[in-house]
Amino acid sequence: MSLLDYFRSSRPSSASVAKERLQILVAHERVSRNQPSYLPQLQKELLEVIRRHVNVGQDAISFSFEQDGNQETLELNIVLPDQPPKKS
Amino acid sequence: MARIIVVTSGKGGVGKTTTSAAIAMGLAKRGHKTVVIDFDVGLRNLDLIMGCERRVVYDLINVISGEAALNQALIKDKHCPNLFILPASQTRDKDSLTQEGIGKILDELSKDFKYIVCDSPAGIEKGAHLAMYYADDALVVTNPEVSSVRDSDRMLGILASKSRRAEQNQEPIKEYLLLTRYSPERVKLGEMLSVDDVQEILSLHLLGVIPESKSVLSASNAGVPVILDEKSDAGQAYADVVARYMGEDKPHRFIDEKKGLFGKLFGRG
Numbered sequence: 001m002s003l004l005d006y007f008r009s010s011r012p013s014s015a016s017v018a019k020e021r022l023q024i025l026v027a028h029e030r031v032s033r034n035q036p037s038y039l040p041q042l043q044k045e046l047l048e049v050i051r052r053h054v055n056v057g058q059d060a061i062s063f064s065f066e067q068d069g070n071q072e073t074l075e076l077n078i079v080l081p082d083q084p085p086k087k088s
Numbered sequence: 089m090a091r092i093i094v095v096t097s098g099k100g101g102v103g104k105t106t107t108s109a110a111i112a113m114g115l116a117k118r119g120h121k122t123v124v125i126d127f128d129v130g131l132r133n134l135d136l137i138m139g140c141e142r143r144v145v146y147d148l149i150n151v152i153s154g155e156a157a158l159n160q161a162l163i164k165d166k167h168c169p170n171l172f173i174l175p176a177s178q179t180r181d182k183d184s185l186t187q188e189g190i191g192k193i194l195d196e197l198s199k200d201f202k203y204i205v206c207d208s209p210a211g212i213e214k215g216a217h218l219a220m221y222y223a224d225d226a227l228v229v230t231n232p233e234v235s236s237v238r239d240s241d242r243m244l245g246i247l248a249s250k251s252r253r254a255e256q257n258q259e260p261i262k263e264y265l266l267l268t269r270y271s272p273e274r275v276k277l278g279e280m281l282s283v284d285d286v287q288e289i290l291s292l293h294l295l296g297v298i299p300e301s302k303s304v305l306s307a308s309n310a311g312v313p314v315i316l317d318e319k320s321d322a323g324q325a326y327a328d329v330v331a332r333y334m335g336e337d338k339p340h341r342f343i344d345e346k347k348g349l350f351g352k353l354f355g356r357g
Contacts, residue, residue, distance in 0.1 A: 015278045015281050019285045019288075
């Protein structure tokens with residue numbers, strides 16, 4: 001440890017801030033880039049079908065698309081309402 | 089069959105033309121017949137960097153539109169008999185560039201040349217798209233700076249999806265990272281992204297690091313590709329890049345700071 005290093009290590013460097021910002025941004029941009037082009041339409045249609053049976057809001061459904069090597073996973077999460085509507 | 093290399097980046101001003109000129113000259117000097125094509129229609133500059141601006145008679149658009157034969161437009165380099173330059177048009181509209189027209193020219197050049205280096209314009213518009221469409225290899229020129237790294241990543245996405253190889257389900261374009269304007273001193277001070285940082289973000293095979301160097305500007309002032317300045321750090325770094333591209337195992341230089349007396353006294357090891 002030299003004398004100069006003491007002053008250098010006092011606060012996070014601008015390069016490490018840049019790296020962190022880029023990692024987040026690039027990861028985010030890659031996700032939207034790698035999504036298949038049919039995904040938004042599929043999402044809309046699935047939502048319509050589900051809504052025919054269950055009364056859920058737009059934000060009760062979340063999609064995530066993941067790619068791991070050759071395997072593609074489409075994950076669909078639906079949060080059902082607390083009290084299911086009574087059938088009459 | 090020629091190998092088609094695109095030099096691309098997305099962002100402007102990172103060193104695409106400097107790199108195209110250097111790489112093309114490096115390949116030609118090794119005895120491979122090489123042509124370097126300027127795809128920046130309307131803003132041509134490769135001719136200036138190669139020092140042949142006063143010998144431009146016909147250009148890429150003239151050839152595409154059939155106003156000139158290909159060999160009339162090719163300019164023979166004055167330093168190396170294996171190297172030819174195909175300039176872009178300075179006046180014509182870039183809509184004259186067509187995928188079919190470029191395809192025909194590349195086919196014809198492939199019969200005669202070993203390497204075709206395509207100097208891409210900045211951006212992701214037509215010229216940039218056509219420069220990379222037929223490529224076999226891509227040199228992604230990046231500065232250690234946030235906007236350049238982001239644009240490079242965007243370009244990687246385009247290379248992977250919009251090229252001929254992607255469309256025809258062939259083996260993908262081989263992508264290489266070329267980090268330019270690198271300043272080891274500033275990296276050490278934490279002011280600049282390091283090679284490792286950029287590589288980690290882009291996860292690309294590193295072909296070389298070109299240090300920030302005065303010799304790049306003096307080379308462009310003179311119109312001589314910087315690789316011919318064999319004494320300069322940037323010239324040597326480009327020579328290494330060409331060697332690595334050809335499959336030679338060259339350790340990376342110019343990544344660590346040059347140590348002056350001050351650094352020797354106070355620096356680590």
